[in-house]
Amino acid sequence: MADQEEEQDNTGDQNHKPQDLPQVLVLKPPPVLSFLTAHAGSIQAILCSGAAPVTDDLLQLLPSVRLVVTASAGTNHIDLEACHRRGISVTNAGNVFSDDGADAAVGLLIDVLRKITASDRYVRQGLWVSEGDYPLGSKLRGKRVGIVGLGGIGLEIAKRLEALGCNVLYTSRKKKTFLSYPFYSDVCQLAAHSDALIICCALTDQTRHMIDKDVFSALGKEGVIVNVGRGAIVDEKEMVRCLVHGEIAGAGLDVFENEPDVPKELFELDNAVLSPHRAVFTPESFMALCELVVGNLEAFFSNKPLLSPVMDL
Numbered sequence: 001m002a003d004q005e006e007e008q009d010n011t012g013d014q015n016h017k018p019q020d021l022p023q024v025l026v027l028k029p030p031p032v033l034s035f036l037t038a039h040a041g042s043i044q045a046i047l048c049s050g051a052a053p054v055t056d057d058l059l060q061l062l063p064s065v066r067l068v069v070t071a072s073a074g075t076n077h078i079d080l081e082a083c084h085r086r087g088i089s090v091t092n093a094g095n096v097f098s099d100d101g102a103d104a105a106v107g108l109l110i111d112v113l114r115k116i117t118a119s120d121r122y123v124r125q126g127l128w129v130s131e132g133d134y135p136l137g138s139k140l141r142g143k144r145v146g147i148v149g150l151g152g153i154g155l156e157i158a159k160r161l162e163a164l165g166c167n168v169l170y171t172s173r174k175k176k177t178f179l180s181y182p183f184y185s186d187v188c189q190l191a192a193h194s195d196a197l198i199i200c201c202a203l204t205d206q207t208r209h210m211i212d213k214d215v216f217s218a219l220g221k222e223g224v225i226v227n228v229g230r231g232a233i234v235d236e237k238e239m240v241r242c243l244v245h246g247e248i249a250g251a252g253l254d255v256f257e258n259e260p261d262v263p264k265e266l267f268e269l270d271n272a273v274l275s276p277h278r279a280v281f282t283p284e285s286f287m288a289l290c291e292l293v294v295g296n297l298e299a300f301f302s303n304k305p306l307l308s309p310v311m312d313l
């Protein structure tokens with residue numbers, strides 16, 4: 001999941017009548033070129049997910065489009081600059097994924113620290129009997145956890161960690177004046193003061209490979225990284241190297257740079273907990289997402305304010 005750091009209100013009139021909606025293009029692979037050829041001029045809104053990029057070239061083919069609705073928190077598959085230039089509004093998943101994304105992030109952190117899935121494998125493989133006791137995990141309470149991106153998901157992570165007795169610190173585009181958590185504008189400084197880093201910011205040109213060699217080295221040998229944002233925020237090769245050489249202690253990863261391909265080295269590592277980009281998805285969050293998507297389309301076509309705008313033009 002990736003978080004746009006927008007505080008959004010996802011409430012509103014949800015009395016949908018999807019059959020009444022004007023024509024909407026649902027973008028999904030395989031390519032929809034024949035559809036486009038027939039309907040390009042009349043399409044006013046695009047509904048997409050991370051699977052299909054919304055590029056400047058695509059928008060060029062659709063001169064009537066005024067809204068892009070993405071069924072994801074992250075918008076890195078959308079050319080936002082092109083949307084802005086063309087006067088196209090954009091909405092995302094707003095806060096519907098915040099709870100589930102935060103639960104998964106904290107779950108991954110606890111799993112890495114307490115070796116939950118690694119010790120599960122140990123028991124299943126019969127190693128408890130043949131090898132004896134499994135190595136101890138590390139305590140969560142008292143850990144300093146640096147959150148990278150304090151948007152909807154980040155804020156929910158912070159609440160959960162506080163309740164679990166951790167010390168929360170963060171970096172974000174801007175300091176949140178309404179919060180007392182220590183703020184670091186520099187991610188290396190944040191890492192140097194953290195026992196664990198949780199990545200839940202958006203992938204942008206500024207954040208691509210932001211978690212690099214210097215950040216890992218500042219985090220140190222006892223440090224843990226959790227990523228529920230986007231794989232490419234982390235320099236994955238460097239992270240794998242640090243894990244293999246014990247230069248960081250562990251990683252809990254829901255996202256990868258070239259999904260669904262996962263670096264094979266990670267399969268061998270007991271200090272890496274791997275999850276197939278499922279952090280924010282539950283049947284409940286999908287239902288909420290569907291309501292939000294329809295609500296955004298209804299709002300747009302009835303000239304009302306969008307429910308979860310990333311850009312409202």
Ligand SMILES: O=CC(=O)O
Pocket residue numbers: 001002071072073074075093097280
């Ligand atoms: O990763 C999931 C999302 O961006 O919604």
